[in-house]
Amino acid sequence: MPLTLSKSLLKMHKYSKQTRHLLAVDCIIFGFDGETLKILLIKRGFEPEKGNWSLMGGFVEQNESLDQASNRILKQLTGIDGVYLEQLHTFGDTNRDPIERTVSTAYFALIDIHQYETQLSNDYHAEWFPLKQVPKLIFDHQEMVEAAKRRIRYKAALHPILFELLPARFTIPQLQILYESVFNTTIDKRNFSKRVLATGLLIKLAEKDKAGSKRGAYYYQLNMQNYYAKFQAFLNFIPNPDTLIL
Amino acid sequence: MPLTLSKSLLKMHKYSKQTRHLLAVDCIIFGFDGETLKILLIKRGFEPEKGNWSLMGGFVEQNESLDQASNRILKQLTGIDGVYLEQLHTFGDTNRDPIERTVSTAYFALIDIHQYETQLSNDYHAEWFPLKQVPKLIFDHQEMVEAAKRRIRYKAALHPILFELLPARFTIPQLQILYESVFNTTIDKRNFSKRVLATGLLIKLAEKDKAGSKRGAYYYQLNMQNYYAKFQAFLNFIPNPDTLIL
DNA sequence: AAAAATAAGTGTTATTTCGACACTAAAAAT
DNA sequence: ATTTTTAGTGTCGAAATAACACTTATTTTT
Numbered sequence: 001m002p003l004t005l006s007k008s009l010l011k012m013h014k015y016s017k018q019t020r021h022l023l024a025v026d027c028i029i030f031g032f033d034g035e036t037l038k039i040l041l042i043k044r045g046f047e048p049e050k051g052n053w054s055l056m057g058g059f060v061e062q063n064e065s066l067d068q069a070s071n072r073i074l075k076q077l078t079g080i081d082g083v084y085l086e087q088l089h090t091f092g093d094t095n096r097d098p099i100e101r102t103v104s105t106a107y108f109a110l111i112d113i114h115q116y117e118t119q120l121s122n123d124y125h126a127e128w129f130p131l132k133q134v135p136k137l138i139f140d141h142q143e144m145v146e147a148a149k150r151r152i153r154y155k156a157a158l159h160p161i162l163f164e165l166l167p168a169r170f171t172i173p174q175l176q177i178l179y180e181s182v183f184n185t186t187i188d189k190r191n192f193s194k195r196v197l198a199t200g201l202l203i204k205l206a207e208k209d210k211a212g213s214k215r216g217a218y219y220y221q222l223n224m225q226n227y228y229a230k231f232q233a234f235l236n237f238i239p240n241p242d243t244l245i246l
Numbered sequence: 247m248p249l250t251l252s253k254s255l256l257k258m259h260k261y262s263k264q265t266r267h268l269l270a271v272d273c274i275i276f277g278f279d280g281e282t283l284k285i286l287l288i289k290r291g292f293e294p295e296k297g298n299w300s301l302m303g304g305f306v307e308q309n310e311s312l313d314q315a316s317n318r319i320l321k322q323l324t325g326i327d328g329v330y331l332e333q334l335h336t337f338g339d340t341n342r343d344p345i346e347r348t349v350s351t352a353y354f355a356l357i358d359i360h361q362y363e364t365q366l367s368n369d370y371h372a373e374w375f376p377l378k379q380v381p382k383l384i385f386d387h388q389e390m391v392e393a394a395k396r397r398i399r400y401k402a403a404l405h406p407i408l409f410e411l412l413p414a415r416f417t418i419p420q421l422q423i424l425y426e427s428v429f430n431t432t433i434d435k436r437n438f439s440k441r442v443l444a445t446g447l448l449i450k451l452a453e454k455d456k457a458g459s460k461r462g463a464y465y466y467q468l469n470m471q472n473y474y475a476k477f478q479a480f481l482n483f484i485p486n487p488d489t490l491i492l
Numbered sequence: 493a494a495a496a497a498t499a500a501g502t503g504t505t506a507t508t509t510c511g512a513c514a515c516t517a518a519a520a521a522t
Numbered sequence: 523a524t525t526t527t528t529a530g531t532g533t534c535g536a537a538a539t540a541a542c543a544c545t546t547a548t549t550t551t552t
Contacts, residue, residue, distance in 0.1 A: 014346045018305045020266030023349060059264045062347065066338030090336040090351050092312030100260050101308065103269060105336050157480075173500070190502070191540065213499040214548045233488045234403075239540070419529070436531070437511065459528040461518040485511070 022102040025069045026057035026141065028088070028148035029078070031113030031128060032165040034174065037181050038113070038128040039145065041137070042077065045125075048099055049138040055145070056126070057104065070107040078126060079119050084110040084164040089147055096140045108148045110164035156182055157238050159231055160201055163222055171209045171217035172196065183238055191239065199235055200226050268348040271315045272303035272387065274334070274394035275324070277359030277374060278411040280420065283427050284359070284374040285391065286366065287383070288323065294345055295384040301391070302372070303350065316353040324372060325365055330356040330410040335393055342386045354394045356410035402428055403487045404480050406447055409468055417455045417463035418442065429484055437485065445481055446472050 029040040041053045056077045060069040066087065075081050088106040096102065113128070129135065134145060156162050162178055163170075176192050196202065203223050208216035275286040287299045302323045306315040312333065321327050334352040342348065359374070366372045375381065380391060402408050408424055409416075422438050442448065449469050454462035 015268055015305070015348070018268055019308045021269045021306065021308075022261055022264055023267045023269070059261070060267065060338070060349075062265045062267075063340055065340055066336060066349065069338075087335060089333060090312060092306070092315075092351070094309055094311055102261070103306075103312065105338070171500090188541075189500085190542085193501080194503095195539095208500095210548090214550080215498075215500050215546075216548075217500060236539090417529090434512075435529085436513085439530080440532095441510095454529095456519090459518095460520045461527080461529050463529060482510090 022100060023060040024057050024102050024104040025060055025066060025073055026055040026104050026106045026144060027070060027074055028055060028106060028108040028145055029074070030108065030110050030148075030152060030165065032178050032181070033113050033128070035177065035181065036130040038130050039134065040078070040126050040128055041135070042126045044138065052138050053135045054138045055141045066105050070105070074109060078116065080109070080111055080116055084161065088144070088151055091140055091144065093140065106144045106148065108151065110161060112165060112167050114167060153182060158234050160199070160227060160235060160237070163227070169205065169219040169221050171212065171219060173212065173217050179237060187239065195237060199230065201230065268346060269306040270303050270348050270350040271306055271312060271319055272301040272350050272352045272390060273316060273320055274301060274352060274354040274391055275320070275326070276354065276356050276394075276398060276411065278424055278427070279359050279374070281423065281427065282376045284376050285380065286324070286372050286374055287381070288370070288372045290384065298384050299381045300384045301387045312351050320355060324362065324370055326355070326357055326362055330407065334390070334397055337386055337390065339386065352390045352394065354397065356407060358411060358413050360413060399428060403484045405477055406445070406473060406481060406483070409473070415451065415465040415467050417458065417465060419458065419463050425483060433485065441483060445476065447476065
């Protein structure tokens with residue numbers, strides 16, 4: 001780490017000569033409503049950029065790690081707790097915040113939208129936007145969203161992260177719509193179910209979801225053993241992944 | 247970004263209530279000497295941790311981005327400029343630096359070791375260590391190195407980044423040794439050359455490398471068009487990538 | 493009660509890709 | 523001339539992939 005320190009540091013307890021910076025965390029929160037992949041945005045209620053759409057974020061405090069800060073902000077602003085949350089990238093351009101130089105570490109979260117839908121709109125004035133209809137965002141948040149989209153697509157092409165967007169019980173047609181929505185493509189359903197079942201990640205349940213269709217589709221749930229064991233393996237959920245925009 | 251700001255901010259020009267933090271950048275520099283994958287370390291000449299091995303790093307200054315800071319530090323401490331440098335992860339645990347809380351963004355670099363070998367050891371007191379013989383490092387640098395190893399393996403299994411470690415002209419046997427070294431495995435040379443040539447990334451040259459063997463091996467160079475075009479595609483350089491430790 | 497509409501569920505086959513495997517060629521050293 | 527060393531190449535069986543269409547269960551309509 002620090003290498004350009006003066007010899008006097010030997011007795012110092014602080015790196016007192018160094019510049020200190022504002023540090024923030026911003027969260028790109030993905031949700032899936034059964035049709036479209038969406039992100040959660042809030043409308044800023046104050047200057048600068050009052051009234052404009054923004055990611056959820058906040059400053060990192062003295063006694064918390066970045067992971068703690070991102071979890072705190074997610075919890076504070078949305079009530080959301082214990083969901084998939086992963087560091088995406090740290091954005092450090094000097095002029096990204098017009099008020100004062102601020103370095104921001106972006107995290108992305110994947111949540112089951114239905115668990116939080118009412119809670120969110122009531123308590124926190126947050127709103128879901130389909131990825132194709134994201135409004136103009138403050139600062140460099142647009143760039144963060146683009147990076148998050150690329151990351152989620154990249155990762156989902158190889159690893160089973162999209163299950164984090166579904167409820168504990170889901171049907172294969174629901175899963176397929178999710179993949180088709182994330183990759184903006186259509187997939188042959190015979191090949192899709194073969195692929196997915198071949199992973200060994202799913203447990204078929206006796207009950208059917210009668211809401212989605214007349215006939216009803218069987219519910220499945222994740223086999224958590226296999227899920228954790230195979231998470232890092234390269235699984236192929238998507239045909240011809242190379243030809244897709246990642 | 248910042249959301250928990252007081253109303254008085256409306257007329258403020260700074261986020262004056264917020265804590266400021268030390269921000270550092272650390273670089274994991276990979277090089278390949280023809281046999282082994284190595285990283286470049288320096289011996290700290292001052293407290294804290296005087297005499298112990300460390301990654302190259304330094305504090306982020308007021309008027310530079312993180313990318314600029316990492317490039318500056320790489321250049322300052324090693325003379326290295328214009329190489330592959332990618333943000334890895336930001337390490338933000340509160341106690342990672344015993345002197346004072348410092349958040350550090352780690353970058354990894356891939357360089358052609360031969361272009362810098364003498365320069366480095368002479369001018370900057372840096373030393374190359376094989377990945378399997380990395381000494382105890384200061385702070386959380388061990389963790390950073392582990393993360394960088396995972397990243398380089400993961401990425402190299404799918405994308406042609408390892409060419410950044412080779413000189414402009416290289417032979418297929420050299421390339422194979424590099425892959426075998428990175429993945430700590432052996433690969434059938436017939437399958438390897440088929441795979442590699444099938445990517446369309448290589449241009450065969452007329453000249454041979456006579457140093458490596460009696461017969462001599464043809465030199466190849468990257469087809470830069472295809473290299474940039476296919477960089478993001480999923481290429482398979484490694485058989486059974488799932489069975490390897492990524 | 494019969495017919496129509498809707499979405500779920502399932503199998504085969506041709507093509508492509510993958511991985512295992514062994515010999516010949518070129519040059520240098522003895 | 524013989525030996526040594528490393529480069530370079532092809533086949534074939536197995537596995538994975540992608541293209542493709544009909545039947546079933548249930549509700550809705552008539």
